[in-house]
Amino acid sequence: MTTDDARAYVDAQIAQWREYVLKRTGVDAADADELESHLRDQAADLERTGLAPDESFLVAVKRLGAQHEISREFARVHSDRLWKQLVLSGTGASGDPASDARGRAEVRWVVGLAVLAAAALKVPALFGVAPGSDPGFYARNAALFALPALAAYFAWKRAAPIATIVAVAVSFVAGGVLVNAYPFVRGGQTEGLAAIHLPIALWLVVGVAYVGGEWRSRRRRMDFIRFTGEWVVYMSLIALGGGVLSGITVGAFSLVDVDTFTFVGEWLLPCGAVGAAIVAAWLVESKQGVIENLAPVLTRIFTPLFAAMLVVLAVAFAVSWTADAASRDALVVLDLVLALVLGLVLFAISARESLAPPGLFDVLQLVLVTAALAVDVLVLAGILGRIGEYGFTANRTAALGENLILLVNLAWAAWLAIGFLRGRRAFAASERWQTAYVPVYLAWAVVVVAALPPLFTFA
Amino acid sequence: MRLPKDLVAASAAPMVLGILADGESYGYAILQRVRELSGGQIEWTDGLLYPLLHRLEEQAQVEASWETSDSGRKRKYYRITTAGRSALADHQRQWRAVIDALGETWGDVAQAVARGTRPREGMAT
DSSP: OOHHHHHHHHHHHHHHHHHHHHHSTTOOHHHHHHHHHHHHHHHHHHHHTTOOHHHHHHHHHHHHOOHHHHHHHHHHHTHHHHHHHHHOGGGTTTOOHHHHHHHHHHHHHHHHHHHHHHHHHHHHHHTTOOTTTOHHHHHHHTHHHHHHHHHHHHHHHTTOOHHHHHHHHHHHHHHHHHHHHSOOOTTOHHHHHHHHHHHHHHHHHHHHHHTTTOTTOHHHHHHHHHHHHHHHHHHHHHHHHHHHHHHHHHHHHHHTTOOOHHHIIIIIHHHHHHHHHHHHHHHHHHTHHHHHHHHHHHHHHHHHHHHHHHHHHHHHHHHTOOTGGGOHHHHHHHHHHHHHHHHHHHHHHHHSOTTSOOOHHHHHHHHHHHHHHHHHHHHHHHHHHHHHHHOOOHHHHHHHHHHHHHHHHHHHHHHHHHHHHTTSSOTHHHHHHHHHHHHHHHHHHHIIIIIHHHHTTTO | OOOOHHHHHHHHHHHHHHHHHTSOEEHHHHHHHHHHHTTTOOOOOGGGHHHHHHHHHHTTSEEEEEEEOTTSOEEEEEEEOHHHHHHHHHHHHHHHHHHHHHHHHHHHHHHHHHHTOOTTTTTTO
């Protein structure tokens, strides 16, 4: 290698090193300049002592110290930068024009889509459809304001293939046409069921956009499950802030006798919620590093609490079980609890390090799943009892299907968890089972939205 | 000699301020100077100097500007400020107190060793 070759090689190495340093949080372009200048000074001095350029570079890098240590120190000094770097990579902080431009474009997309979705919410009002005059319309179409924008964001962000974009768009149109073209009986069961299940189905369609069309990939499905949990966390945080803002607005303006109740109720809250759905997704995407630390903590706090609550609930129901106890309301509440538990189980699995050995937390998880299984069996018995007594209705059919789906999922999840705790199975088996099961939810939600209403004459 | 982390952390700021009190300088030259002054006894992890300089800059004890060197390379030069000089005076008072106290105790130890007794454990025997 001639000296010139060696120098070109070192320049390339330094460029690579610089790129690597910039990826670290806490280090900005000016810091990298300074470190690079140091590196070159050091290398030049070493060369003067007789080392070859590439050797000098290696020694200089080694003397500079471990990158994670340096970046941690930088981060400590410039803690104000962290948030900015994580979210607004468009501030020039990364020193890389291409990624800056993309960051800025992303902010524009997010803001644009959020505004668009919020505005879409108000379009029906132009045609005289207000929440007051037709509550059913907004209930049925609730998912059709925020979720298409969310899907569009992910389709753009992942540069999804055309086929995926078309499939997602067709799904949204089909869902929208279905719930609006069906002649639902106003306030009937099938209308309510469609209003609940369309968002579930369309959320999973958003998932197809989220994974950029790679919906067959188990790993990507798991990413989407994790995203869902984190999105819920961010939505709750934003909702909390929004609630405080609304309360203060109404309270403060009432002091000067301005009634903001209508503004808050019809504009601020609904439009804010729709916009927040997109902003929350963006936050999850940008702040991955931070939330990854939050997800395991949340599941560790709530898994034991839910496990304890479910065990008590299962025992209480088993002891005081009578035919009357299986009232409609009790079954609805229990189903809500089970849905929450399923969400928690999924989130916990997605947040867990899959190679970690079994621990106490996995035992708690098994307790949770087993208790949920017991509750599910009780609910199923209650539903079957009511079906035997009063016959099939749309609600009972939907509930029966959901609880059967849940029963199969929980039973097999418990079996896999036992195998894992006894060291017979890898944790990956549980992950595989849950990711493989996701399409079942989609299929059933579609059945409830599309098939049940005609079957029960839209009652 | 590798100093323990805590000792480096405690002594780095006074040392850097002391070097800058002699005139403006940049990171690499500061490190060279540290090596020179300690006769090669003190070695820092080079990269950790920069976060320290930035902290001093934030505390307005030093100020910095980018300048182009003769070789055409950009360098960030640091200068000590008035606040930096008074911080340096504080450091000097504190370190002198520590060094004096250490000298006193170790002077005792040295004398005790010379007498052949063990000063710390004398009570127990």
